[in-house]
Amino acid sequence: MKKYSLGKTGIKVTELCFGALPIGPLQANISVKKGAKLIRTALERGINFIDTAEVYQTYPHIKKALEGYKGEVIITTKSYSKTYTEMEKSIQYALESLDRNYIDIFLMHAAKATPSVFEERAAALQCLNDYKAKGTIRAIGISTHVIGIVKRATEIKEIDIIFPIINKLDMGIVNGSVDDMVQAISEVHKAGKGLYAMKALAGGHLIDQLEESFNFVRNIKGITSIAVGMVNQEELEINLKIFNDEKIPQELLSQKIKPSKRLFISRFCKGCGTCVEACPSHALSLKNGKAVVDHQLCILCGYCNPVCPEFAIRII
Ligand code: SF4
Ligand code: SF4
Numbered sequence: 001m002k003k004y005s006l007g008k009t010g011i012k013v014t015e016l017c018f019g020a021l022p023i024g025p026l027q028a029n030i031s032v033k034k035g036a037k038l039i040r041t042a043l044e045r046g047i048n049f050i051d052t053a054e055v056y057q058t059y060p061h062i063k064k065a066l067e068g069y070k071g072e073v074i075i076t077t078k079s080y081s082k083t084y085t086e087m088e089k090s091i092q093y094a095l096e097s098l099d100r101n102y103i104d105i106f107l108m109h110a111a112k113a114t115p116s117v118f119e120e121r122a123a124a125l126q127c128l129n130d131y132k133a134k135g136t137i138r139a140i141g142i143s144t145h146v147i148g149i150v151k152r153a154t155e156i157k158e159i160d161i162i163f164p165i166i167n168k169l170d171m172g173i174v175n176g177s178v179d180d181m182v183q184a185i186s187e188v189h190k191a192g193k194g195l196y197a198m199k200a201l202a203g204g205h206l207i208d209q210l211e212e213s214f215n216f217v218r219n220i221k222g223i224t225s226i227a228v229g230m231v232n233q234e235e236l237e238i239n240l241k242i243f244n245d246e247k248i249p250q251e252l253l254s255q256k257i258k259p260s261k262r263l264f265i266s267r268f269c270k271g272c273g274t275c276v277e278a279c280p281s282h283a284l285s286l287k288n289g290k291a292v293v294d295h296q297l298c299i300l301c302g303y304c305n306p307v308c309p310e311f312a313i314r315i316i
Contacts, residue, residue, distance in 0.1 A: 001046040001244055004224040007194030009139040009160050011104060013074050013225045015218065016243035017049040017196060018042045022229035024058040026302050027261065027315045030231060036064035042236055043071055046244075051163075051196075051227040053078040053109055053143075054090055055306050059097035066099070075100070076163070078109035078143055082120065087127035091136065102135065105161055108142045111303050112174065112280040115148035118156050129158050143198070145280040145301075147176035150184040154191045161194040163227070165299075168216040171202040172281045172299040182220055189222025196225040203299030204261055214242050261315055263298050263305075265291050269312040275304035 003012040022028050023035040030038075039050065039061060052058050054077060066073060075098065079090035094103055106128055110117050118125065128140040141161030142153055153159045164185060170178040185195055197217050200206075206213040217226055230236050234252065241248045271289040283297035284304060291312070305313040 001240075003048065005194070006105075006139065006161055006196065006224050008192050009105075009194055011074055011139060011194070013049040013196065014047050014243075015225050016047050016239055017051050017076075017225045017227040018047050019198070019227035019229040020050055020052040020058040020062060021056045021302055022231050022261070023061055024056045026056060026305050027229075027300075028231045030061075032060045032064055035061035036067075038230065038233065038236065039065035040069065041233065042230070043069060043073060045236070045240055047240075048072050049074045049076075049196075049225055049227075051076045051198075053107075054093065055080065055109065056302075059094065063097060063099050074104045076105035076107060076161075077103060078107040078163075079124075080109045081124045081127075084123040084127045087124040088131075091127070091131055095136070103137050105139045105141065106131070106137045107140070107161070107163055110142050110149060111145050111301065112278065113144065113146065113149065115146065115152045117142070117149060118152060125156075125158055139194070141194075145172055146174040147180050147184050150181065150188055153193065154188050159193060161196070162188050163196055163198060165199045165301075166197050166217055166220065166223070167200050167202040167206060168213055169202040169205055171205060171297070172199055172301060174280050185220060185222050194224060195222050196227060197223050198227050199299055199301065200226050200228065203301065205299070210238065211242055211248075261300055262295065263293050263300060264314045264316060265293060266312045266314070268310045269308075270310055272309065274307050274309065275313060278303050278307045 001014045003014050005012050023030045077094050081087035081090045131137045139160040141159050143163035145165045150164050153162045165172045166181050173181050200217040201213050269290045276284045281297050283294050
């Protein structure tokens with residue numbers, strides 16, 4: 001599979017990145033053994049890039065997948081930490097949990113933050129920068145759904161890599177259109193920073209237009225790689241075919257990537273509204289004292305379920 005450099009970091013990643021969110025307990029809840037096997041197969045089939053986050057709870061799957069693996073692997077993780085101490089704990093936790101001496105890419109997890117996130121989390125960013133200077137982190141950056149953050153990242157010298165949302169359906173992008181995001185990506189790229197993309201299939205809304213949807217994002221100048229969540233061998237095979245520019249056999253397509261996952265809110269919802277605040281896509285609201293989801297707007301980004309104090313939200 002083709003590899004490209006992420007900006008000026010010197011880090012070369014495959015065009016297909018294994019997105020680890022869906023295998024974890026927040027979504028498909030696949031066992032560590034099974035999830036590790038899928039990740040290991042992906043690596044052995046040529047993918048060298050894994051995207052995870054502290055909140056995804058998939059460090060055990062990745063650690064197990066890497067046991068005895070001698071090939072190259074680039075791991076991104078992310079943390080919501082705001083202070084220096086919190087970020088330091090996140091870095092240590094990632095190093096220990098993944099059993100690594102260093103983390104390739106560490107991002108500020110900032111889906112719904114405002115462009116002033118760089119000031120609000122200045123101490124956390126400083127911590128990432130200090131660990132980069134020590135060699136514990138190779139590159140630092142930010143993940144976001146917000147166009148203003150992508151634009152501002154251009155001028156923040158510490159930021160090496162940006163991980164924005166983009167898809168041809170224009171879903172999940174905050175404060176602008178897909179054209180605005182393409183423009184922002186272009187500016188970041190011109191500034192020499194690396195970019196890889198999330199949600200090319202808009203959380204499953206584009207499942208019936210796989211190739212066109214991936215190719216739309218692949219053709220955006222500056223996008224080096226796309227993180228794609230995969231939960232079974234069939235999905236991996238189809239994605240490998242697409243990113244290796246090979247024809248997908250009809251029998252593989254007819255086994256089909258699973259029907260779109262759905263978000264469910266259980267009767268344990270107490271109507272606190274925390275999830276409504278956390279959703280960057282305005283897909284949640286309160287009705288008669290309970291949270292309700294608009295499936296047309298939900299991109300299954302998974303930002304709502306970790307914040308629910310009642311564990312009432314599941315993505316299955
Ligand atoms: S965070 Fe949980 S309890 Fe609160 S409104 Fe959302 S689903 Fe209900
Ligand atoms: S409802 Fe939850 S999973 Fe769906 S877009 Fe909002 S935060 Fe993401």
